Amino acid sequence: MEGRIHSLESFGTVDGPGTRFVVFVQGCPMRCKYCHNPDTWAMTGGQMMTTDYILEQYHRNEPFYRNGGGLTVTGGEPLMQIDFLIELYGKCKEQGIHTCLDTSGIAFNPDNAPMMEKFDKLMPLVDLVMLDIKHIDPEHHKELCQQPNKNILKFCAYLNEKNVDMWIRHVIVPGITDDDKYLYDLGYFIGQFHNLKALDALPYHTMGETKYEKLGIEYPLKGVPAMDKTILLDKKEKILDGIRARRKEMSLGN
Ligand code: SF4
Numbered sequence: 001m002e003g004r005i006h007s008l009e010s011f012g013t014v015d016g017p018g019t020r021f022v023v024f025v026q027g028c029p030m031r032c033k034y035c036h037n038p039d040t041w042a043m044t045g046g047q048m049m050t051t052d053y054i055l056e057q058y059h060r061n062e063p064f065y066r067n068g069g070g071l072t073v074t075g076g077e078p079l080m081q082i083d084f085l086i087e088l089y090g091k092c093k094e095q096g097i098h099t100c101l102d103t104s105g106i107a108f109n110p111d112n113a114p115m116m117e118k119f120d121k122l123m124p125l126v127d128l129v130m131l132d133i134k135h136i137d138p139e140h141h142k143e144l145c146q147q148p149n150k151n152i153l154k155f156c157a158y159l160n161e162k163n164v165d166m167w168i169r170h171v172i173v174p175g176i177t178d179d180d181k182y183l184y185d186l187g188y189f190i191g192q193f194h195n196l197k198a199l200d201a202l203p204y205h206t207m208g209e210t211k212y213e214k215l216g217i218e219y220p221l222k223g224v225p226a227m228d229k230t231i232l233l234d235k236k237e238k239i240l241d242g243i244r245a246r247r248k249e250m251s252l253g254n
Contacts, residue, residue: 001050001083001084001087001224002046002048002049002050002084002229003023003025003048003049003050003054003081003084003085003088004026004027004043004046004047004048005023005024005025005026005046005047005048005049005054006025006026006037006039006040006046006047006075006076007024007046008021008022008023008024008049008054008057009021009022009024010057010060010061010064010225011061011064012072015072015101015130015227016069016070016072016098016100016102016128016130017069017070017098017128018065018067018068018069018070018098019064019065019067019069020065020069020070020071020100021057021065021069021070021071021072022071022073022074023054023071023072023073023074023078023088024037024040024074024075024076024240025040025045025046025073025074025075025076025077025078025080025081025084026042026044026045026046026047026075027040027041027042027043027075027077027080027081027211028040028075028076028077028080028104029047029077029080029106029107030077030104030106030134030145030146030147031060031145031146031147032134032144032145033144033145033176033220033221034144034171034173034176034204034208034221035130035170035204036207036208037075037076037208037211037213038208038212038215038217039211039215040075040092041076043080043206046132051084051087051088051091052091052251054088055088055091055092056214058071058156059166060087062254063078064163065097065098066100070092070097070098070099070100070127071088071092071097071098071099071100071103071104072099072100072101072130073085073088073100073102074102074103074130075102075103075185077103077107077206078101078102078103078105079101079103079105079106079107079108079253080107080125082115082118082122083118084106085122085163086118086121086122086125088120089125089126090200091123092125093125094241097240098127098128099125099126099127099128100126100127100129100130101129101130101178102129102130102132103129103130103131103132104131104132104134104152104153104177105131105133105151105155105156106133106147106151106152106167108151108152108155108158109151109205110151110154110158112197112219112238113236119158123162123164124162126164127165128164128166128167128197129159129164129165129166130164130166130167130168130169130172130200131152131155131159131166131167131168131169131219132168132169132170133149133152133153133156133168133169133186133190134149134170134171134177135149135177135182136149136153136182137182137188138150138184140168140177143153143251144176144177151156152167153189156189156190156193158192159193159195160193160195163195164195165195165197166193166196166197167196167197167198167200168185168186168190168198168199169199169200169202170183170199170200170201170202171202171203171204172201172203172204172227172232172235172236173204173224173227174204174224174225174227174228175223175224176204176221176224178227178231178235180235182240183235183238183239183242184238184239184241184242184245185242186239186242187239187240187241187242187243187244187245187246188242188243188245188246189242189244189246190239190243191220191242191244191245191246191247191250192242192246192250196243199236199239199240199243201232201235201236201239202231203226203227203228203232204221204224204226204227205226205227206221206224206225206226208232209222209229212217234250
């Protein structure tokens, strides 16, 4: 089976544990204002690659991934090509390769039975899901990404039920996703899930801006400064406060 691929990277260090072979898929239905990969949005273009070709590329540098690394699919939005993911991760599992899925969760839809069958097939093949929650508040999420967050939040519960390890990633953008109340609410929400293994609070940067210029798209966050890394730790602490509060409540309830 072929997937529509934007690019491959042999030595990824920020896309999951260890050193990783990273597959960037082409196509994403979200339009996050801070996206630094607008060149992956179009559902057309990219290059068609078979799962065997991708694994051949992986094996060319396989010794480098033995430090607890493996293969990550990111994007774009990988779940828009779920059949391709099932085949690719199925082969990874046969070959003992650690699999990571970096996703926005936007394709998850509990009301779509055929799609849920595919999710049920995929999940046993995924060792780790890195889930980007863009905003915990439904209205702000819509404003930021042009899509609702309802099913994304349900995806967390689903992963928890399926016992799939989950890392939550949250990009902190000055004036847009740095409100302490929402950061706490995010923590309070994810704190309920036992499969939560890590939290990445990522600083917004402006490096994507030039890609917008090249594509002739207006940059939606023009003038918004990069996130000050000295404030970032304090912001992450707000999310952790929410997690701790939820976990304390849950332990008192037991
Ligand atoms: S989900 Fe990712 S690739 Fe898609 S628009 Fe948002 S940041 Fe960009």
